[in-house]
Amino acid sequence: MSVVHRDDIGSKLGMWLFIFTEILLFGGLFITYVVYRYLHQEAFHLASQELDVAIGTINTIILLISSATIAMSITAIQQKKKKLTLALIATTILLAIVFLVNKYFEWGAKFEHGIFPGSEYLDQLGFGDVLFFGLYFFMTGLHAFHIIIGIAVLGFMYYYVKTDRLTHDNFQLLENGGLYWHLVDLIWIFLFPLFYLIA
């Protein structure tokens, strides 16, 4: 092998820049949300009451815990506790899967009531509802897609820690993976009040 150029600070800088682009990606949707909420305040208010605050709250708690576990895994690897690191990453992945399962049931219930983009029932409800649920499915869908990517990323991290490619003095990749996971968490922290709580 050749001499590998390693620059932890550069790697972290790159990750932060990438996170910045992700926030801007969702930023476009937040702008769209603001515009249509302003135009259809009453309808958005009523439509948001259709959503299940209990499931939303549970999912928020799940993601917050998962953010904590991935942060703990980064501390654990620095303390050379490999088993604990692996357990914490696995817990994070497990929580992510539970989040998706909840989301599946939540979406499924909406579909059963005929609420999905392009459905006849939704079209009858009026512009505000069409846009609210359009945004709801698009934004939570894109967020769920990020969760899936995050699970894949964390899966690689698990494998790398297991095979000792990431160790107590070379853990920047795990930290970057953790940063990505915090980003996914952060976006949900904004989605949750926008769709479930504001009335």
Add this chain to the structure above:
Amino acid sequence: MSENKQNSAPKSYLEETGGRKGIFKWILSTDHKRIGLLYLYSIMAWFFIGVTLGVLMKLELIAPGKTIMGAQSYNATFTVHGVIMIFLVVIPGLPAVFGNFMLPIQIGAKDVAFPKLNLLSWYIYIAGSILVVSSLFAGGGPPDTGWTFYAPYSFKTGTNMLPAVLGAFVLGFSSILTGLNFIVTTHRLRAPGMSWMKLPVFPWAIYGTAWIQLLATPIVGITLLMVLGERIFNIGFFDPAKGGDPILFQHLFWIYSHPAVYIMILPAMGAISEIIPTFSKKTIFGYRFIVFSTLAIAFVGYFVWGHHMFTSGMSGTALFTFSILTFIVAIPSAIKVFNWVATMHQGSISTDVPFLWAASFIFVFLVGGLTGLVLGALATNVHLHDTAFVVGHFHFIVFGGTGFAFFGALHYWFPKIYGKMYDRSWAKTGWAIFFVGYIALYMPMFFLGVMGMPRRYFDYLPEYHGPNIISSLGALVMVTGFVIMVINLFRAVKTGEKAPQNPWGGTNLEWQISSPPTLENFDEIPTIDKATYKYD
């Protein structure tokens, strides 16, 4: 990354294959110079196709009525011409080719910060371009919305929009990763002593561009995803029939696509700022002004997108604001022009090939910039909106600006990239024919626009015939010059005489290493102790 670099004399990057053969020497290499050339070849291939489509359009417009194609074919032709030229050629153009090749060398580094990510960006670029091209062949015929994908037509038309829009999204991803790579490279890999104020102007321009790529592209990314959502799931974001707002699409689209113009022009300005001091044998005038105007353009460029939408029915306040900001963004651009001219003043100018491209760049950029002010003024805009005037202005900036700078940079760095020198008299001939043809092609569009000829129609009234003939003939002349240039450069790669290390007498780091450079560029990382562009 050779294992035996201590034992043998360093080979050039073109000879150093890393044990790979044939095409794998290229498509598996993470060397920033090879990746730069990969981009060069793929971009040139797309450029040929884009030019061919452009010539077909000019042939259609050589006479009123249907000449060689009908309305639908014409719509598809200008759409595909636009998509290819914007997303596949001009946006990656200078940053991906010369940014890749020259940025690490000019800051005294061995490679970019993330070489593997760099190669991945090229693969993503190729994936995106395949998607875009597949839209021509699969399904309901080539897209016909224009390169701007305006809603609601972009999700109502039966043509093959899905792959085109998805392709543009994927290309944006490639652009973001390239920008990210360059930012980290500039921050982390500058040679010892290379402080920010000793950085040459081209890396500065690439750095500014990288920020725009990073901060603007996600917005168009999400906008294109929303159009995909409209097409696939029928959501209604931009569909008035469902309460959506098509104007919102225009806002989101131009929030990216106006800064994208600066992705195209900033590196071009950077390349010109390299060429002019070298051929004037004089320190660049007002280095700090050039640097800060670069950053000012990158910053203010974000806040002018509304000037694409003056006739869309925005509020008066918004119109005035966008108009004033458009005038303000012209100031840093003008500062640069003054700096280039002042650099030449009392310099020892040699009118060699790169200088001719640079000087003609200043001319076409001036015309493009001043006609931009005509369009930025609210009253004249109403008259000229969506006329041939806009097409003329746009091509003077994007093709004149970026294209001339690209060809200038190509002739300037060619001896460094290939270690060969081209035939300069043929290069000058090619430039002269190209320049004359270029002016004849685009200048009449201003007159046609003022007379009221709309853009994007395959047909026109008989009174517009005269200028259209000149324009079409100009296109043929320009292509002739372009072909001469390309053949000349191809011949130089094959049979050109060996180029010296520093053929032009440049002062920056790239001229202090061998031509072509070795795999790791520098035997040892240099220490920078004097300001850039110092001539004795």
